[in-house]
Amino acid sequence: EVQLMESGGGLVQPGRSLRLSCAASGFTFDEFGMHWVRQIPGKGLEWVAGVSYDGTYTGYVDSVKGRFTISRDNAKNSLYLQMNSLRVDDTAFYFCVKDRLGLMSGDFDSWGQGILVTVSS
């Protein structure tokens, strides 16, 4: 059974940094692309960033380019999202998501339970 467990969320002040982690199990981690998707409580879904199975290719939504960095450590079966220069409008639940394929197809076939990031002074 695929399991994705996010950690590292919490309350942070605007302009500060936070690093999210996702521990993956139940599948061969280094064969699949991975993503972060966020959701403002009570609102819709927004794809934030994705990384290919080997870390070679990454992609970001425009609103986080230059501020967020997605990375993975296949030896540790872990996905990360380094979030710098955080803004109030980055406040959301962040989901760790597995791709159906090795590259970033965008087919999100398994999701973590989500972790809340609150940016507020």
Next chain:
Amino acid sequence: DIQMTQSPSSLSASVGDRVTITCRPSQSINNYLNWYQQRPGTAPRLLIFASSRLHTGVPSRFSGSGSGAESTLTINGLQPEDFATYYCQQTYSVPHTFGQGTKLELK
């Protein structure tokens, strides 16, 4: 970015009904379209990918179709567990944008 417009935004139906949700992209996406279900307090779940392919474990009462400018999700014979919010998503180009969601409520 490709904009995805879902309709309706909300829908009331009864157990056993057949419902259809529509998604219209702002440009052609060549049937690179997925559907997700999200129940309250839980993460989304992939139902259909590539417009009409049922994801593993998804009941056959869910189906998807697409025709160039518009894609639809149909649920035949609503079950109590189907009352949730549904999102379409395009995977034709990055960023992989979602529709605004359709909330399916019990009448």
